[in-house]
Amino acid sequence: MNNFGNKTLAILYSQAKREYFPTEEQYISEAEVFERAKIVAVYFEKVGFEVILLPGDSSLPKKLQKVRPQLVLNLVDSVRGQEHLAAIIPAQLDLFNIPYTGTGMLGLAINSNKFLTKKLLEQTGVPLPRYQLFSSLLDILDVQLKFPLISKLNEIHGSVAIDQDSVSDNELHLRERLKKLFRIYRQPVLVEEFIVGKELTAYLLEGMSKKIYIGEKKFNEAATKYKIATFDAVWRDIDSYDYVRSSGNGILENYVRTAFDILKMDDYGKFDVRQDESGRYYFIDCNANPAFGPIETDCAISHVLKMYDINFDEIIRRLILNASKDEPNLMMT
CATH class of the missing domain: 3.40.50.20 (Rossmann fold)
Structure with missing residues (x-):
C-alpha cells in the first residue's frame, strides 16, 4: 500500500x-x-x-x-x-x-427510509417479502399479508427494537406491538412477512470492480422459535450466531449489484437477505455505510470478508483506491 x-x-x-x-x-x-x-x-x-x-x-x-x-x-x-x-x-x-x-447525500437519505428503499427495490425486480407501512393504529392490515409478520422501525437501523417479540403470529399480537413502537419511537412501522429459512448477509465492496461476499448466519442451538438477528444478538450476546461462507450462485450476487446501484450506494454496502426452503431470496434490509471496523471491533464486514481471506488492511486499500478514482493525488507518495 x-x-x-x-x-x-x-x-x-x-x-x-x-x-x-x-x-x-x-x-x-x-x-x-x-x-x-x-x-x-x-x-x-x-x-x-x-x-x-x-x-x-x-x-x-x-x-x-x-x-x-x-x-x-x-x-x-x-x-x-x-x-x-x-x-x-x-x-x-x-x-x-x-x-x-462511503455513500453520498442522496443514498444516505434513501437509506434512512426503509419503505422508500423497498419501493425502489420493488421497481427493479429485487425480491422482497410482502410488506405494509403502518402510520397509525387505525391502518387496516392488508389481507394479502400472511402471518407470521415481523415489525420494524421505518427510520432506524442497527436492529433497534428487534427481539423475539417482533414476530407476530396473529393480528392481536401485532396491534400490541405496533402500539408499543408508536408510543416509544413516534415513527411509522414497517410490517413484512417473516420468511422462515436461512439468513444471509451480503457485502458489496468497490475497488477496481464491484465484488460481493456472502455469509450465512448460523444461530446457536439456544435460539428460540424464530431465528433472527435481535438487538441483543447483535450488540450484547456475540456468541448467539456466527458466519459461514456462502454463495448466491450468481443469482443473489446480481440482485445485490442491482440494489447497490438503485439505492445510490458508494464504496461498500450491506444487504440482509432471507432464503426460504425453496431457495428463493428475499431482501429484508439494506445498509449504506454499515458499521466499519477491523475484526477486533466485531464488525460484520470484517467477519464476512475474513472468510474470503481479506483483512482490514485490504478493505482500507480498496476504499482508498476507489476514492482515488476522482482524486488521483491521494495515491501519490
Missing part, C-alpha cells in the same frame, strides 16, 4: 448523547462508534495518514475548513439522534469539495 505521509484523514463519528435517543438500545447502537473510530484510526496511521477524529455535529463545517483533510472516512450514522440527518454530512463534504468514503 502507498505511504500517505503528509496527508490528513479525518474520521467523522456520530456525536451520541443519551438525551438524543428515546431508548438505551438506540443510544448503545450509536455511542459505540467513537471507540471504534479510534481503533480504525490506527490502521490508517500505519499507512502514513495523519488522522484526526471529528464529531458530526454543528461544529463540523468550521473544523473541516480549518483542517482541510485530503480524505474523510465518514462513520456518522445520525445527527442529534436522527438517522435521516446523517445525509447532511456528505452534503457538507461535497460543498467543500473534500473527497470521502
Whole structure:
C-alpha cells in the first residue's frame, strides 16, 4: 500500500448523547462508534495518514475548513439522534469539495427510509417479502399479508427494537406491538412477512470492480422459535450466531449489484437477505455505510470478508483506491 505521509484523514463519528435517543438500545447502537473510530484510526496511521477524529455535529463545517483533510472516512450514522440527518454530512463534504468514503447525500437519505428503499427495490425486480407501512393504529392490515409478520422501525437501523417479540403470529399480537413502537419511537412501522429459512448477509465492496461476499448466519442451538438477528444478538450476546461462507450462485450476487446501484450506494454496502426452503431470496434490509471496523471491533464486514481471506488492511486499500478514482493525488507518495 502507498505511504500517505503528509496527508490528513479525518474520521467523522456520530456525536451520541443519551438525551438524543428515546431508548438505551438506540443510544448503545450509536455511542459505540467513537471507540471504534479510534481503533480504525490506527490502521490508517500505519499507512502514513495523519488522522484526526471529528464529531458530526454543528461544529463540523468550521473544523473541516480549518483542517482541510485530503480524505474523510465518514462513520456518522445520525445527527442529534436522527438517522435521516446523517445525509447532511456528505452534503457538507461535497460543498467543500473534500473527497470521502462511503455513500453520498442522496443514498444516505434513501437509506434512512426503509419503505422508500423497498419501493425502489420493488421497481427493479429485487425480491422482497410482502410488506405494509403502518402510520397509525387505525391502518387496516392488508389481507394479502400472511402471518407470521415481523415489525420494524421505518427510520432506524442497527436492529433497534428487534427481539423475539417482533414476530407476530396473529393480528392481536401485532396491534400490541405496533402500539408499543408508536408510543416509544413516534415513527411509522414497517410490517413484512417473516420468511422462515436461512439468513444471509451480503457485502458489496468497490475497488477496481464491484465484488460481493456472502455469509450465512448460523444461530446457536439456544435460539428460540424464530431465528433472527435481535438487538441483543447483535450488540450484547456475540456468541448467539456466527458466519459461514456462502454463495448466491450468481443469482443473489446480481440482485445485490442491482440494489447497490438503485439505492445510490458508494464504496461498500450491506444487504440482509432471507432464503426460504425453496431457495428463493428475499431482501429484508439494506445498509449504506454499515458499521466499519477491523475484526477486533466485531464488525460484520470484517467477519464476512475474513472468510474470503481479506483483512482490514485490504478493505482500507480498496476504499482508498476507489476514492482515488476522482482524486488521483491521494495515491501519490
